[in-house]
Amino acid sequence: MIHLVPGDPVRAALGPTADPQLVADRRHALGLDRPLLEQYWNFLSGLAHLRLGDSISTDLPVAQVITSRLPATLEIAVPAFALILAIAVPVGMAAAVLTREGRRRGTELGFAAVTGLLGAVPEFLLAVGLVAVFAVAVPVLPVASRGGAASYVLPIVSLAAVPAAALARIVRVEALRVLGEDYMRTARAKRLPARLRYLRHALPNLLTASLTLGGLLFTSLITGTVLVENVFAWPGLGTTIVQAITQKDYPLVQGVVLVYGTAALLITFAVDVAVALADPRSTIRGS
Numbered sequence: 001m002i003h004l005v006p007g008d009p010v011r012a013a014l015g016p017t018a019d020p021q022l023v024a025d026r027r028h029a030l031g032l033d034r035p036l037l038e039q040y041w042n043f044l045s046g047l048a049h050l051r052l053g054d055s056i057s058t059d060l061p062v063a064q065v066i067t068s069r070l071p072a073t074l075e076i077a078v079p080a081f082a083l084i085l086a087i088a089v090p091v092g093m094a095a096a097v098l099t100r101e102g103r104r105r106g107t108e109l110g111f112a113a114v115t116g117l118l119g120a121v122p123e124f125l126l127a128v129g130l131v132a133v134f135a136v137a138v139p140v141l142p143v144a145s146r147g148g149a150a151s152y153v154l155p156i157v158s159l160a161a162v163p164a165a166a167l168a169r170i171v172r173v174e175a176l177r178v179l180g181e182d183y184m185r186t187a188r189a190k191r192l193p194a195r196l197r198y199l200r201h202a203l204p205n206l207l208t209a210s211l212t213l214g215g216l217l218f219t220s221l222i223t224g225t226v227l228v229e230n231v232f233a234w235p236g237l238g239t240t241i242v243q244a245i246t247q248k249d250y251p252l253v254q255g256v257v258l259v260y261g262t263a264a265l266l267i268t269f270a271v272d273v274a275v276a277l278a279d280p281r282s283t284i285r286g287s
Helices: 009-014 020-030 036-048 062-102 105-120 123-137 149-179 182-189 194-231 237-246 250-278
Strands: none
Touching (some): 062 149, 062 194, 105 149, 123 149, 149 194, 182 194, 194 250
């Protein structure tokens, strides 16, 4: 797809006044004058030897660029995921406890309205709104910097708010189902303390769906970082891939997309393992 973008990446890298012969020699050195299928085969051959090629715009190895930018992306994606779990699970459980069996209809409607509104807002639009409020109207937080702890607040909140709202709704639905099970009614009949009922009996039984959706949300955070990083000029992979697409830097785009895809596969695998450990009933055993 990146090859379908109009324009010459070599001309973009060398400048519009570069000598045509220099441009042609550079294209030949990069193999861009060869058929597309041959270029793809060369990319796969290099990948088999753990080589991602060199960036057209900077001449640096793609692996070096990714290694230097990946930590910045993880610095906001991992805390955002932790914040999602820290907000969504207790809020979802509290909403289920307060509204079970049709109680507190106003609380239920308020919870549905707030989470539904947040869940419908795109990450980049929320990021722009946070910048307008907390960096322009009331300048209490920095923007476009990676200096102190305050510079992490807006990017992390922008990434976490929408998925946290979605996960809280799922946790509430699962918690309502669990609270209606026979063993929960038995626990209430035995007059067990609320702490034991909710933490020991309810929480473990709703973890399966929560972990599964949490893994999907973490995967979506990978793509969400692309938009959020560009709003805050965060020097991570999201900013890198947008710049690479603009400059038609084929090797760098291919390398970053490969990292995103690999991360999504590893996250899905880790979630499957975590679900199997948390709930052995979810595993399928051969007879």
